[in-house]
Amino acid sequence: MAEKKIGNQTVVFKSPPVVLAGYTVVGPKEGAGPLKETFDLILQDTYNGENSWEKAEMKMLETAMRGAASKGNTQLESIDYSLAGDLLNQLISSNFASRQLGLPFIGLYGACSTMALSTAFGAMLIDGGFATKVLCSASSHHNTAERQYRLPTEQGNQRPLYAQWTVTGAGSLVLAASGNGPKVTTTTIGRIVDFGETDANNMGAAMAPAVADTIINHFNDLNRPEDYYDLVITGDLGSVGLQLVSDILKKSNLNINNLGDCGVLIYNPEQDTHAGGSGCGCSAVVLGGYILDRMFKGELKKVLLIGSGCLHSPTTALQGETLPAIGHAISLEYN
Amino acid sequence: MAEKKIGNQTVVFKSPPVVLAGYTVVGPKEGAGPLKETFDLILQDTYNGENSWEKAEMKMLETAMRGAASKGNTQLESIDYSLAGDLLNQLISSNFASRQLGLPFIGLYGACSTMALSTAFGAMLIDGGFATKVLCSASSHHNTAERQYRLPTEQGNQRPLYAQWTVTGAGSLVLAASGNGPKVTTTTIGRIVDFGETDANNMGAAMAPAVADTIINHFNDLNRPEDYYDLVITGDLGSVGLQLVSDILKKSNLNINNLGDCGVLIYNPEQDTHAGGSGCGCSAVVLGGYILDRMFKGELKKVLLIGSGCLHSPTTALQGETLPAIGHAISLEYN
Structure with a gap:
């Protein structure tokens, strides 16, 4: 290896x-x-x-x-x-x-x-x-x-x-390569998982299995305790997908208490975005803003971010294909 | 560094x-x-x-x-x-x-x-x-x-x-990491170059300056003699772009004799493709087929392939943007 x-x-x-x-x-x-x-x-x-x-x-x-x-x-x-x-x-x-x-x-x-x-x-x-x-x-x-x-x-x-x-x-x-700030200590590159979801409005459901797969592999590969991270945060599963990933992890006997989602954090419920935020920009600004801020302030020391992506296109949807998805994880640590 | x-x-x-x-x-x-x-x-x-x-x-x-x-x-x-x-x-x-x-x-x-x-x-x-x-x-x-x-x-x-x-x-x-075959010895990752071409049918002209930029940087960075490679082959400039890149290199005092292009090689003139082949598949099959074949046979020992890409979209063209392009080089050597 x-x-x-x-x-x-x-x-x-x-x-x-x-x-x-x-x-x-x-x-x-x-x-x-x-x-x-x-x-x-x-x-x-x-x-x-x-x-x-x-x-x-x-x-x-x-x-x-x-x-x-x-x-x-x-x-x-x-x-x-x-x-x-x-x-x-x-x-x-x-x-x-x-x-x-x-x-x-x-x-x-x-x-x-x-x-x-x-x-x-x-x-x-x-x-x-x-x-x-x-x-x-x-x-x-x-x-x-x-x-x-x-x-x-x-x-x-x-x-x-x-x-x-x-x-x-x-x-x-x-x-x-050097300097002061949180360190990128590990990464788990995801594989594509497709559970057959076809509703392109339901990204959370399409992506949850792929994200769970990456989280499970990450913890298994590193033999890491469930409470290792101060925050395990998914990219943009939204409220529907976050609930699903939480259920899948529990069924897989991985009990992570500090589970959150960038898409859930970024808007207030009163902003009427329905299930929360999505898009590449979602985890980009929550990582570059909220997460880094809290790490630099010392409020978070160990964070696992799992970016979630749905790899379809309007053309594949029109041609009757399901929604393949992927999750890539990075761990940030700052002592 | x-x-x-x-x-x-x-x-x-x-x-x-x-x-x-x-x-x-x-x-x-x-x-x-x-x-x-x-x-x-x-x-x-x-x-x-x-x-x-x-x-x-x-x-x-x-x-x-x-x-x-x-x-x-x-x-x-x-x-x-x-x-x-x-x-x-x-x-x-x-x-x-x-x-x-x-x-x-x-x-x-x-x-x-x-x-x-x-x-x-x-x-x-x-x-x-x-x-x-x-x-x-x-x-x-x-x-x-x-x-x-x-x-x-x-x-x-x-x-x-x-x-x-x-x-x-x-x-x-x-x-x-090990085994028998041509080795990837170096790579020169390109930067985006845009000389203001706007005709999306003229990809060769749009990409030639970016490809020339990468070739020049590659030879300069490595201080490599002009005749180092048995073949310097561009991705898919076609006949128009290949002529342009050849002119730019000569004007930059880089005289490469063994210059070719995957897009020029892949079709016969009688196949009526006009300026030649293009697309990601063009350099993919010429590399995976023709180049590797000749290297495994010992006919080519040192090859520089410069993939060429035009980074526009139909939307940017409709919005009046020019055509940004890029070239990425890899050298393959087999002794």
Whole structure:
């Protein structure tokens, strides 16, 4: 087995990379939610000074990337790679934001699991000896995702109560080989799990089995006690998916008490988002904002984030396919 | 600087991973071209036994993945990661093919540069100590790409003479920490370059500056003589882009004699594809077929492949954006 791999799917970093800083940009709705104090920049409107929502998202992501570098006292030129992903066809938010930076760029697609994936991959690049600094980013925008995946955003279609609301937000982290900050200590890269869910509004149900699979493998691979982490937080399962994953874990005899979900945390119930937040931006801004904030303050010392992604497309749904999903986990520790 | 990084953008592997085997599946048109003897499987028609072209592409990619593992005498269960990408929205070919394999999966989007990117990343995972075996794959299908990027395929629209033809093909490599085969010795991850081209039919012109940038950085970073490689082969610039990249390199005083392009090689001029082949599948099957074949036969000892990708989408084109592009290089050596 590879030197740094343990068990089925987990990697233990030899020289755990450090998160020097995170920077987050969110839309007005997210900026009115319970985590507003933890975000770096709250947009006044969803256009972000641009003439299309797609351009607004690109600019938001570029702002997050530059903001993270600046907050981490890092010259852009000293960054070896920029890793990013988003929900839009052909990854255009990441591509066009990265074009502005001129860094060696790798585009990742993990749907809403992308922030965990880019952070995992960034940590691998550093621990593998290929980089000293990496920018790890992800974004989503409610209005670009809505019209790409579903129906014209302006139409304002009614949504089922178990549906989630795509977060308008971009998050970026600077990872480095050394420095002060939480360390990325392990990662568990997920495999695709598909239990046959076909309702593309019910992302939580589609993703819960994949996320549970990754959590179970993570704890088994590391032979880690159930109470090891101060917080085990899933990406964007929402209230429906969080309940399901909690049930699956209990049935698998894994009793995790500190289980939460970025999608559940990001909005107030009064904001009428139904089952909570979703989108790559959801876990990106909760990680870059809320989680890092609490870690830097010493309120959280050990966190497991499991990014959750649904890997379908509108085309596969129309062709009668079910919803394959994936979960990627990263552990952050700060003593 | 990181231990294994050299110059601006290049990584030199400490224990260069080995390509144990490559497996390629192509459509009937590619199977009638000059490289037909180098492909493992030639489909009888573009449906591949499925009822949609998208499903045909997914199945083609799954066949390539399983074929590579089998040809490399590798049990699927012993593979640590599957890395794959394609052109379709939300990477559905890769996602649905990977669902069937059940391996830890990472989706990459580099447009037509994906095969070089997945191989580069796979080599990093092995050399970094995170994996002993990795599957690196990419695919495209003429009929799925055509209707997604342009117009209904059945409409048979006329194409300008400088346009390229998306290859129907899937290629997969098994990379391993040890064994017999060509070694992945270095990689140069590209940065996004955009010279303002706006004609989405003229991919060669859009991608040439990015590819030249990566080639120049590769030779500079390694201080490598111009005649180091037996073959320097670009991904899918086609005849227009290949001429442009050749001109740029000459103007930059880099005189490479053995310059070729996968897109130029894959079809005969009589096949009426105009400027040649394109798509993720193009460099995937030329690498997995033609290049590996010649390396295993000892006809080529040192090869530099530069995957080329155009990172736009139909939406960005409609919103008046130019065409950003990228090139990722990998060197293969077999003594």
